Amino acid sequence: MTSKLIGALGLWLIATHGAQATTAPAMPPQAALCGSCHGSQGLGVEPLGPRLAGLSSEYIQKQIKDFQSSKRQNPTMRPMAMTLQGDALIAQVADYFAAQAVPSVSIQRRGEEVTFQDSAERLAYQGDWSRELPACVTCHGPSGIGAGTFPRLAGQQASYLKSQLLAWQSGTRQGDSDGMMANVANKLSAAEIDAIAHYFANLK
């Protein structure tokens, strides 16, 4: 009798816990505006807005604040970001988009391939140290899946990845620690930027 009760209670706990784990948080009202360009599930609408799903809440929060302070200069995003005032609200909206599902990507670890036909893939996995250029995956993770303050590159829109590398070059995007990302972007040629943007965008 008692064990049956415990068993039933256990099943109930598993069921409810499982349900909670698979249900993303409800969309906060202030996120609706974001959804008009980024998609209500944050999957992105090219060319209006990049994909937010797959980015960490920590990263999204920092970007909203960087738009507000113009470390990231963007005439559309600055007024949008200004509608989110206060850490709590910013976190709520960021949490919502960070919790959205993102298409999975098969992970390629460093060392699985020794040589690369695709020069963009070689840059991603080995960098080019004759130019002091580290491999992209060192900070963005295997297959560019990202975590924490390092954004996911896998599956992001190529046009967006390209525009951001150019923004790091021109200085209209800042806010990286010690200018690390600007340092990397400044060493890339226009052709390399184009190739790398497409490489990560097309990872599946």
Next chain:
Amino acid sequence: MKPALMLMLGAAAVTAAHAQSPDTSLPDRQAQLPSSPKLEGQEYLIPRPLDSIPQGTFGDKVRLGYQLFVNTQQLRGKYVGNELNCVNCHMDAGRKPNASPIWGAFFAYPAYRKKNDKVNSFEERIQGCFTYSMNGKAPPSGSPELVAMSAYAYWLGMGGLMDQYGVAGEVPELADAELLKGGKREDFPAPDAIKTVLTVDARANLPGRGYPAIPKPEMPYDPSRGALVYQAHCQSCHGADGQGQAMAGVYALPPLWGPQSFNWGAGMHRVNTAAFFISENMPLGKSVQLTPQQAWDVAAFINAKERPQDPRFEGNLDATKSRYHKHDGYYGTSQDGVLLGKEAFPVFPAAK
């Protein structure tokens, strides 16, 4: 009678201690060789690109060496006991000058070491990396892993020297036994065009070998000043807690202290070694951004924290400290009320 017995016991104790001479105890295989000084305008060996590794069994060993170097975690639980990969300290997969390139190390062994009064082969040096830096277990002598890593080091170094001295063709294949010994010996097979220009000693001190020394700090190095350097320049990648950042289970941004980092026997726990490494190689891809004072201070900060035990520890912290830690380091010292080494994390833990 009593004093005589004590004398006898004392003598027995002395004999027992003597029996644990450096020959039988775990040697220090991470003792420092002097690094090659960094000079204005010097030319560094340029290894051949990886896509020129030849096909065939020798080339396969070289390729495996590269793969083990950048993904050492494939040996986790077998020979590796932490979350590090060789490439964390040897940038560009061991190819970058002034980041302890393994082409430089290959030609610096076998090396005589005062500390264990023994000649150490290249293979034994790599075994030391597994015991200390990887907080693991050394692969057995002659194992495929040690052969592969030696082959990779040799191929990088010899190909670079051949290009530098105008020797055409593929890097000559070498037997495993030759690879494992290393290249610092008169009988090492090298093309005449290289042998006549470079003495064995010159080969052992190629420009860019090791981490170049930086000047002593103006003020004595200090972990508390280092904490500020860490917050400003290091923690965005290595984390406020120093535990790095895992993505898909890979710590490309490595833990710097704690159970998943190098142990108290690793060369990197020395403040000077870490300061030299940091100055030259951090932040990643920028190089020489910190002042010497900042590099020393932040090296002190990182190394004044608990990490896995020194594998030579036999139960007595003071004994291990006085025998193996007469250098710039914090083992056996009190930091923030903690006696470092007393509650050290396990060596080669059984599970993650």
